[in-house]
Amino acid sequence: MTSSDPSIGAPASSGTGAARILERGYRSYDGPRLGARGAMRSLVRHSVQRVLGLKRTFWNKILPFGAIFIAYVPAIAFVGIAALLKERFARNGVDINQVIPSYAEFYLFVWAAILVFAALAAPEVLCTDRRSGMLGLYLASPLNRDTYLVAKATAVAFVLSLVTLGPPLFMLIARTIAGVGPDGFGAFIGVLWRVVVGGVIVAALPGALSLAIASTTTRRAAASAAFILVTIGSAVVSETLVNSGASASLFVINLPYLPLELVGRLYGEPAGFVSSSSINTSTTTMVVAYLVITLGCAAFVRFRYQSIRVTR
Numbered sequence: 325m326t327s328s329d330p331s332i333g334a335p336a337s338s339g340t341g342a343a344r345i346l347e348r349g350y351r352s353y354d355g356p357r358l359g360a361r362g363a364m365r366s367l368v369r370h371s372v373q374r375v376l377g378l379k380r381t382f383w384n385k386i387l388p389f390g391a392i393f394i395a396y397v398p399a400i401a402f403v404g405i406a407a408l409l410k411e412r413f414a415r416n417g418v419d420i421n422q423v424i425p426s427y428a429e430f431y432l433f434v435w436a437a438i439l440v441f442a443a444l445a446a447p448e449v450l451c452t453d454r455r456s457g458m459l460g461l462y463l464a465s466p467l468n469r470d471t472y473l474v475a476k477a478t479a480v481a482f483v484l485s486l487v488t489l490g491p492p493l494f495m496l497i498a499r500t501i502a503g504v505g506p507d508g509f510g511a512f513i514g515v516l517w518r519v520v521v522g523g524v525i526v527a528a529l530p531g532a533l534s535l536a537i538a539s540t541t542t543r544r545a546a547a548s549a550a551f552i553l554v555t556i557g558s559a560v561v562s563e564t565l566v567n568s569g570a571s572a573s574l575f576v577i578n579l580p581y582l583p584l585e586l587v588g589r590l591y592g593e594p595a596g597f598v599s600s601s602s603i604n605t606s607t608t609t610m611v612v613a614y615l616v617i618t619l620g621c622a623a624f625v626r627f628r629y630q631s632i633r634v635t636r
Contacts, residue, residue, distance in 0.1 A: 360466040364475040371449040371479035387444055394437040395487035403498040410504050427492050427519060428591040431526060431584050439555060441487050445480045446534035447547035455542040460634045469629045480531050489523030522587040529583050532621035539628040555579045563601055572604035576613035586610055
């Protein structure tokens with residue numbers, strides 16, 4: 325847009341000559357227009373950085389990187405044992421795979437870190453936006469409520485994969501290089517797809533539950549505490565009911581153990597791999613319950629955000 329006023333574009337100065345104001349008039353944006361996809365990528369990147377405490381103070385990095393460190397320490401230790409002591413075990417006639425845990429058993433060592441990470445991630449990316457008023461600004465961009473939620477869920481899934489997929493994948497690659505992993509390309513692929521699917525199973529339910537709880541409050545601490553209480557409480561209630569003679573199918577409300585039991589069966593572990601209360605629960609029942617809980621939490625989050633009133 326141009327103006328016929330000759331004063332526009334001309335330098336103006338104060339009476340002392342100490343400062344000048346240059347008026348250039350209006351100029352339209354001529355940079356790349358990335359649309360909704362570009363906005364989603366930016367939101368995913370920003371959300372991941374926020375959860376991990378990147379570009380923030382040192383104290384914001386302690387919990388996320390502490391959880392990641394705790395998740396990788398057992399994997400590094402087990403790989404080190406396999407690589408350094410495999411010859412000694414072989415001389416003594418001991419199978420190295422009986423000394424170090426299987427890929428499914430590995431999750432039992434890091435489940436606490438996964439819960440802490442899930443309790444931290446979703447409240448950090450959802451509660452903060454509603455509490456600060458940023459949600460309205462995001463929805464004034466090319467994003468709508470659904471694309472906003474997809475971007476946030478993608479960010480949560482990515483950060484959770486750092487502790488659910490990264491460590492077992494590291495174990496697989498390191499064990500293969502050390503010569504104590506799967507023998508042959510076919511065997512490697514057979515373990516690889518189980519590692520990927522297992523990581524998704526372990527991440528999806530806690531992530532969806534954490535998002536559902538975070539959608540009900542603007543307080544991050546309250547959402548994180550509620551997530552921990554719900555997960556631990558469900559385990560206590562389920563174990564108590566099943567052990568007191570109630571239907572074995574009630575194991576499916578055990579939110580911490582349900583994903584682990586499914587991963588165990590994915591790897592061919594015997595029923596009751598995680599808890600004896602799951603022995604008489606069929607795999608089909610567990611899969612259906614897992615999907616109902618996970619998709620139900622996702623539907624609840626969408627319902628909540630469709631009904632939230634936002635000032636743009």
